[in-house]
Amino acid sequence: MTISIFDLQNIAARPGPRYRAIADQLRDAIRAGTVAPGTRLPPLRDLAHELGVTVGTVSRAYALAASRGEVSGEVGRGTYVLGLGSAAQTGTGVGSAAFLTMPEATEAAMKAALAPPAGQTEIANAAMAALLAELPGRDGPSPFNTYLVPGGEEQHRRAAAHWLSFDDFTPQPGGILICSGTQQAILTSILAATEPGDLILTEELTYHAMVQQAGQMGRRVAPVDIDEEGMIPQALERALREQKPAAIFIVPTLQNPTGAIMSEGRRRKIAELAIAHDVSIIEDDIYGVLATDRPSPIAQFAPDHTWYATSLAKSVGCGLRIGFLIPPSRLLERARAIQNGFGQTVPPLMAELASRLIETGDAATLCERIRSEMAARHEMTAKALGTERVTAHPAALYAWVELPDTWRAHGFVEAARTRGVAIAAGEDFMVGRADRASRHVRLAIGQPQTRDELARGLAVVTSLLSESHIGIVEPA
Structure with missing residues (x-):
């Protein structure tokens, strides 16, 4: 059944965008x-005609409802109401597996921020073969016959400390927890630093899975304004004063999705604000090692308030699923207990492989190859799309592209x-509002398996940018 529950007068009386x-x-x-x-909602064009608005306006409304997990759309069938809370129950909405799933991508997949192929299979194969060859002569249990202690063994944490150290940032092995990727590190941080009902502030455009994690754990998320460096300290200070949050989630290096790198001065200011308001910072530095020009992490300036999370996923290979978390020292055991309580100990064999890659220098080799490949792919992107529309850092796994006035993001996608x-x-990637985001798309230019695939994808994007808005394919 298709019904219309929309009242034009009610809509017109509400503040904000239509x-x-x-x-x-x-x-x-x-x-x-x-x-x-x-309940089946009206088709886009029908509701646009009924309310006297554009199809793009209705498309954005349905997209916002979908990001909240309240509706689900399927080409050929229509848009249907799921109900409140369905994002957590069904996996729909921002951060769901559907974000990564696009079987129709026959020409190019540029949706998931993955590192490009850089010899990972060959290097990992050789490292694993060497590791397996050593096991029969090693003392102690085999990684096939044991679990890791929560947080990882000493040798794994030593390797992690070596990988994470740069300039004046020198984490100690005893303060590091080995995790099953950055997502687990972030979830552990949310659970340890906040309580159900607490508010987490984040950039107005941010990592979509964190928003889903927070919602599933009963936490609220609110946006803070950003600029070309990322989170704006003045806006953060105002939000801290007015909204009384429990934590701040931030991606200061190669910010997702804009690729911004926050200056050291701004990082220090944000650290000072967190200390002054006694608020936790969850710092996602998953892309940090890719940027050779990155400043010190915020954790360097507010170690007693910062949960520093990163992994090898973007800089070595996502299949390793090995991440690292540095909690405030006083909360280390709380974080370890949460990790253990959720049954999220790291597979021993993956921890062994990751440590070997770091110790032999293979991880650094792969990281440098990824940097080099991404620099070449950014040159391809700039040449295809023009630099005036593209915001990107040469080490980022994605490019942030501004659309012409004739397009809105979901129609373009x-x-x-x-x-x-x-x-x-x-x-x-929006949190709470989409005013700026509706005019941009993110191209994950690291995901294509070859440069030829990337070139095909860029050719399609370039062609669309030169066209007028052709609308959205609507259900029959």
């Missing part, structure tokens, strides 16, 4: 029980999908 008013009225109707789960190219809309 697309948000439409999405908010839908949420109110779901909460009031006026519209039940399974859908048009690219129909031509076999998967990319991410700016709204996929």
Whole structure:
């Protein structure tokens, strides 16, 4: 059944952008029980005509409702109400597996921020063969016959300390926890630093999975304004004063999705604010080692308030699933207990392999190859799209592309999908608002397996940028 529960007068009376008013009225109707789960919403063009707005406005409203986990759309079937809280229950919404899934990407997949192929298979194969050959003569249990202690063994933490150290930032092995990737490190930080109902501040465009993790754990997330460096200290100070958050989540180096690198002066200011307001910082530095010009992490300036999280996923290979977390020292055992309680100990064989790659220098070799490949791919991107539309750092795994006035992000993404190219809309990274994000898309130029695949994807994007808005493919 298709119904319309939208009231033009109600929408017009709401403050803010019209697309948000439409999405908010839908949420109110779901909460009031006026519209039940399974209800089919009007097609985009029908509702646009009914309300006297553009198809793009309705598309943005439906996209916002989808990011909240309240509706789900499927080409050929329509958009259906899921109900409140469905994001956590069904996996839909921002941060879900659907974000990475794009089987229609026949020409190029440029949606997931993955490192490009750089010889990972060959190097890992040789390292694993050497590791397995050594096991029969080693003392102690085999990694096939034991679990790691929560946080990792001493040798794994020593290797991690070596990998993480640069300039004046010299973590000690005893303060590091080995994790199953950065996502586990972030989740552990959220659980240890906050309580259900607490508020986490983050950049207005941010890592989508963190938003989902926070929501599933009963935490709230609110945006802070950003500029070309990332989070703006003045906006953060105002939010700290007015909203009383428990934590700040931030990606200061190669910020996702914009690629910004925050200056050291700004990092110091944010550290000072966190200390003054006694608020935890969850610092996601997963891309940090890729940037040779990165400043010291915020953890260097506020070690007693910062949860520093990173991994080998973006700089060596995502298949390792090895991450590192440095909690405030007083909370180290709390973090270890949370990791153990959730059954998230690291597979011993992966910890052994990661340590070997670091100790032999193979990890550094792969990281340098990835940097070099990304620099070449950014040159390809700039040549194809023009530098005036692209914001990017040569080490970032993605480029942030501004769209012309004739496009909005979700329409552009859908048009690219129909031509076999998967990319991410700016709204996929929004927190609370999409005003700026609706005019941008993120191209994960590290994901294509070859430069030829990247070239095909860029050719489609370039062609679309020169076209007028052709609309969105709507359900029949």
